[in-house]
Amino acid sequence: MKRVGIPRALIYYKFFPMWDTFFKQLGAEVVVSPLTNKQIREKAIAIAPDEDCYSTKIFFGHVLELKDDVDFLFIPRFGSKHKTDMGCPKFIGLADVLRSMFPDLPTIIMPHYNIAKGRDNKITFFLKALKVGLIFTKNPFRLITAFRKAIKVYKQHYEDLIINLDTLTEWEARDDFHLNAKPEKIPGEKPLKIALIGHSYVINDEFCSLDIRKKLKNFGVNVITSEQIPRSIINQQLSILENRLYFDFEREILGSIMYFLEKESVDGIIHLMVFGCGPDSLVGDLAMRFSKRMPNIQILQLVLDDLTAEAGLKTRLEAFIDMLQRRKEINAVNIPVLRVP
Ligand code: SF4
Secondary structure: OOEEEEOOOOOHHHHHHHHHHHHHHOOOEEEEOOOOOHHHHHHHHHHOOOOOOHHHHHHHHHHHHHHHHOOEEEOOEEEEOOOOOEOOHHHHHHHHHHHHHOOOOOEEEOOEEEOOOOOOOHHHHHHHHHHHHOOOOOOHHHHHHHHHHHHHHHHHHHHHHOOOHHHHHHHHHOOOOOOOOOOOOOOOOOOOEEEEEOOHHHHOOOOOOOOHHHHHHHOOOEEEEHHHOOHHHHHHHHOOOOOOOOEHHHHHHHHHHHHHHHHOOOOEEEEEEEOOOHHHHHHHHHHHHHHHHOOOOEEEEEEEOOOOOHHHHHHHHHHHHHHHHHHHHHHHOOOOOOOOO
16 A cells, blocks of 8 residues: 655645545555654754754645655645635645655655746636545546545534634623633633634644643633634635735734734733744734734744744733733722723
8 A cells, every 4th residue: 555645734724635635545555644743843853954944844844744654754745725715835845845855755745836926716626636635546436436525524623613693693602612722720710711723734733832732721722723713704804904914824814813903802812923034023923913903912922943932821820810800800890901092
């Protein structure tokens, strides 16, 4: 059985259920690199180009972890799935960079997919998937079935992940409704609600995010993530920008921040940023500008890299949560706090 290696980093967190289904239906064995750990990070930092963002460096570590155990590496050159806006250019170049840096890597399967610039569509997507599938089987029935099942799984994954407007409204209105792991202990009468915003490959990577989701849960916080926000809300928020944002994945980040600043339905926002990320620095700056115009909801921006210390992050989180808790208590007894008109 042919073994396909999939690095557990970057767009793995967007598309893995689809890829996994596709390759397994074709009869391949899917091998995913382990959860990010210290060893992967150290390998990554030692060999990745210094200029790369932390998330890309981590990707290098995952590839090195897999390379000796698989026949193929699957590293698609992903341009975009939005009709005008692009993904990060790093996703397009990664496979080529890796191949040139490490000539002994297994064969890299690297289809290019780009709606915005490559004019890809459903038909070209299907044809590109078939081309990949032919590496594993020549059986047309099996190829088509694998493609159909993969798309179905992908759609279901996003239906499960992204909540609808009614669910969001319910979450905003109720204190006892949780979209993510429910905290065991909730300090005070009302739990804090926090929007955790960032790239899916950061907020879902326990090691890279220093397990911030678990820390928030231990603080008794009711969390919603940017991944879960209805797309209609994100599109609506971004439609007020004078200029198009251009980066597809950043739409989710900025749109979510703008929504919660305006709606004031959370107590605070935590924006996880990646050191060395160009799109993040652009969106981080825009977020702070919006925050100055709508200052009633506090934003904590945390920049993550290999030098981010767990103790430092915990202290900043504690201070932020303490501040939000005090504001909530003051509001609860109707003592007026300074609110900007
Ligand atoms: S969007 Fe930012 S964090 Fe993600 S790969 Fe590109 S530069 Fe890195």
